[in-house]
Amino acid sequence: MKTLINELKKIEVLTREEELKLFEELRNGNEYAEELLVKHNLRLVAKIARRYSQVSGAEFEDLFSEGTIGLVKSIRKFDHHTGNRLCSYAEYVIRQSITHYLKNNNNLISIPEKKKVDLDRIKRVRSALLSQLNREPNFEEIAKELNMDGKKVEEILSYEAFFVNNEMENGEGEFISVFDTISSEENVEEMVEQKMLEEEVLSLKEEFLLTLKERERKIYRLRLQEEKSLEEVSEIIGISKEGVRKGAIRVEEKMRKYFLELKKCG
Structure with a gap:
C-alpha cells in the first residue's frame, strides 16, 4: 500500500x-x-x-x-x-x-466486528471510571481494568467515531450497518444531486474525527458539538480550562486545514 x-x-x-x-x-x-x-x-x-x-x-x-x-x-x-x-x-x-x-x-469486515465487541467493553469501563473519578479516565486506567495494553485501548477507541456514525436503527429496535441499507438498484445519476452534500458532510466528518487523538475527539464532542462550558469540559476531561480552550482552537485549525486539503481533489 x-x-x-x-x-x-x-x-x-x-x-x-x-x-x-x-x-x-x-x-x-x-x-x-x-x-x-x-x-x-x-x-x-x-x-x-x-x-x-x-x-x-x-x-x-x-x-x-x-x-x-x-x-x-x-x-x-x-x-x-x-x-x-x-x-x-x-x-x-x-x-x-x-x-x-x-x-x-x-x-471482509470480521475484524472491526471483533473490535466493536472490545469497543463496547471499553466504553462500559470508561463510563464506570468516569463516575468513580469524576473525570475522563486515560488509556492506562481503562486498560488496567480490562487487563489490556494502553496502546490497544487507544487503537480500539479510534473506531468509536466510525461505529457511531455508521450504524442506525432499523425501526425494530435493532442496530444495523449502513452497508446493509444500500440498495443494489440505486441510480447513481438520480442520487448524486440529492445526497451528495449530505453524504459528503457525514463521511468527511467521520474521516476527520478518525484523524484526531482521543483527547481532541473529546474536546470536539464536548466543546464544539455539545457546546459545554470551558469549566464543564475541564472537569470531565481532567485538564485546565486553558488547556480546553487551546485544544478547541487546535481542533478547529486541524479541521480547517483538513477541509482545505480536501479541496485540492486528492
Whole structure:
C-alpha cells in the first residue's frame, strides 16, 4: 500500500483548465484522455480506499480496485459543463462502489466486528471510571481494568467515531450497518444531486474525527458539538480550562486545514 501511495503522490493533480480540456477531448472521441483523467485522480481513490480499509479491515488493494471502477464510472457520466470539479462527483461514486463491495463481502469486515465487541467493553469501563473519578479516565486506567495494553485501548477507541456514525436503527429496535441499507438498484445519476452534500458532510466528518487523538475527539464532542462550558469540559476531561480552550482552537485549525486539503481533489 505504501509503495502505491508514494507512487501516486508523484502524479500531479489536474488544474481546472487541464481537467476541462481532457473532458473536451474525451467527448470528442479521444480515449487516451480518459486514461489521463483516471491516472490523475487515482490519489483520490487511494485516499478513500485507505480510510475504508482502516475502519473495515478489508484489504486496501481490493478497495482501491473497486474505487477505481467507481472513478471510471464517474468520468463517463460526469457533466463537465456544470462548473463543478470531477472530484466532487467522483468521490461519491467511489465511496458507493466501495460500500457496495463491503456489503457484498461481509466476511471482509470480521475484524472491526471483533473490535466493536472490545469497543463496547471499553466504553462500559470508561463510563464506570468516569463516575468513580469524576473525570475522563486515560488509556492506562481503562486498560488496567480490562487487563489490556494502553496502546490497544487507544487503537480500539479510534473506531468509536466510525461505529457511531455508521450504524442506525432499523425501526425494530435493532442496530444495523449502513452497508446493509444500500440498495443494489440505486441510480447513481438520480442520487448524486440529492445526497451528495449530505453524504459528503457525514463521511468527511467521520474521516476527520478518525484523524484526531482521543483527547481532541473529546474536546470536539464536548466543546464544539455539545457546546459545554470551558469549566464543564475541564472537569470531565481532567485538564485546565486553558488547556480546553487551546485544544478547541487546535481542533478547529486541524479541521480547517483538513477541509482545505480536501479541496485540492486528492
